[in-house]
Amino acid sequence: MNKRRPYVRPMTGWWRKNPFFIEYMIHEGTALFVAAYALVLLAGLVCLAQGEAAWNGWLGALRHPLAILFHLVTLAMLSYHSWTWFKIMPKTMPPVVLGGRRLPAAAITGGGLAAVALASIAALGLVWGMTR
Amino acid sequence: MADKTITVEVLRYRPEQDPAPEFQRYQVPFSDDMSVLQALLYIKDELDETLSFRWSCRMAICGSCGMMINGDPKLSCKTFLRDIHPATVRVEALNHFPIERDLVVVMDDFIDKLERIQPYIIPAEPRSLDQGAYLQTPAQLDKYEQFSSCINCLLCYAACPQYGLNPTFIGPGALALLHRYNADSRDGASAQRMELVAAEEGVFNCTAVGYCSEVCPKHVDPANAVNQNKTTAAADYFARFLKPKGSGK
C-alpha cells in the first residue's frame, strides 16, 4: 500500500501572516478610495448634465463635514497609491539603459514621484489661472 | 565551542502516523558560525534521527534547503542562528507546496512547469559547427544574466500568494527562467513560449506583490521577469487584430 499522503496546507488568512502582505493588501485597498472618488465625480457629471439646481446641490453636499472628512481620507489613500505605484514601478517595467548603464530602481521611483509633483503643480496652476 | 542553546521548533509531519503537521521543540547548543541547516543536522545526528529535510551543498548554490524560517522563505544554509537568538527558530516546510514529510515538499508541480517553459536555447535557425561560436556583446549578456542565476530553490513560489491561491499559475521562478531564454540573443523561441506566457496559467495571474523578488537569494528579480512579459503578452494580444487575415496566429 502507498504510504504517501501529501498534506496541503490551507491559504486562509495568508495576508495577515506577513508584514509584506499586510502592506500589499493596504495598497491594493486604495482602489476602494479611487472607486469612491470616481463615483463622487460621476455624480457631479450627472448633476452637471441635469442643470444648475442639481449642480449646486452636489456642490453643497461637498461642503458637508462628512464629505470633507471623506476627501481628507481619500487624499491620504490616493497619495499612498501614488507612492506605492511608483515604488513598484522598477519591478514592473523593462530595464532602462542610459548611456550603457542601467537606471537604478531609486531613480525610476524618484522620476515617477517627481512627475507626480510636476503634474500636481501644473494642475493647481492651471485651475488657479482658469478661475482668475 | 557550543556556549549557548537555542530553541528550534520544527513542523513535523509523518504521513504514516500524524493526521496533520504539528510542531516539535528541540534544544540545540550552538556557536556563532552555525546556520539553521546545521541546527537541523545536529537534531538529526544527536536528538531525533526521524527528522527529514533536503540539503546538499551548504553554500547557497544547490537550492535544496529552502524552508520557512520564522515565517519567511529562506535557504537554511544561509540563515544564521546568531541572528535569531535569543528568539525561537520556527522552521516549516516551504509554503504553498504539499508536505511530503516533515520539511520535505512535493515539487512535482514545479518540475512539470520547468519542462513546459522549454528552458534551453532554441536557435531561430539551425547552426552548424563550422559557423563557430555565438558572439554576444556585454549589453546582450546584461539583458538575461540576472535571470540565469536561478537555482530552482522555490523560495519565490513559497513567497507568491497567487501561486498558493491558484497552483495552475506557472509562477515566478519558471517564468523568470522562461524570460532568461527569451531575452537571450542566441534564442529564437519567444513566439513559441508566448502561448504559455499569455495563457490563463501565465503572467496575468501575477498581481505584482513583489515578495518573490524580495526573498530570492540570488537577486534574480522574478517579479520583473513576470511583469516585463505582461507587456509583451499584451502587445501580442492586440497585435493579432492588426495583422491581415489569414496570416496565422
Place this chain on the structure above:
Amino acid sequence: MRRPLKRSNAPIFWGLFGAGGMLSALLGPVLVLITGLAVPLGLLFGSDAMSYQNMLAFAQNWLGKAFAFAVVSLFLWHAGHRIFHSLHDIGIHGGPLAKLVCYGGALLGTLVAAFSLLSIGF
C-alpha cells in the same frame, strides 16, 4: 491532467487597470485636493471656482470633456480590476458575480459618464 492552453483575455482589463493606475497616481491626489477640499472649503481658489457656469464651460470644451471622461472611466476600470483581484486574494474566486460587480460597474460608470458628457453638449 494538463488542460489545453487558453489565451487569457486579461490584457484588455490589465491595460485599462494600468492606464487608470497611472492617471490616478499622477493626478489623483491633486484632484481630490482641488475638488474635495480646496474648493468646498473656499481655499486657494475663489469660492465660485467650480460654479455652474465655469464647470459647464469646462465640460462643453472638447478637451475638458475628454479629461473628465478619462478620469472617471479609467479610475473606475483601475479600481474594478484591483478590487476583482483583491476579492480573489481574500478567497472570493472570480465568480460571475464578482466579475459583474467589478467590471460591470466600471462599464456602467463609463456609459453614464459618456451619456452625461454628451448630453451637456459642445
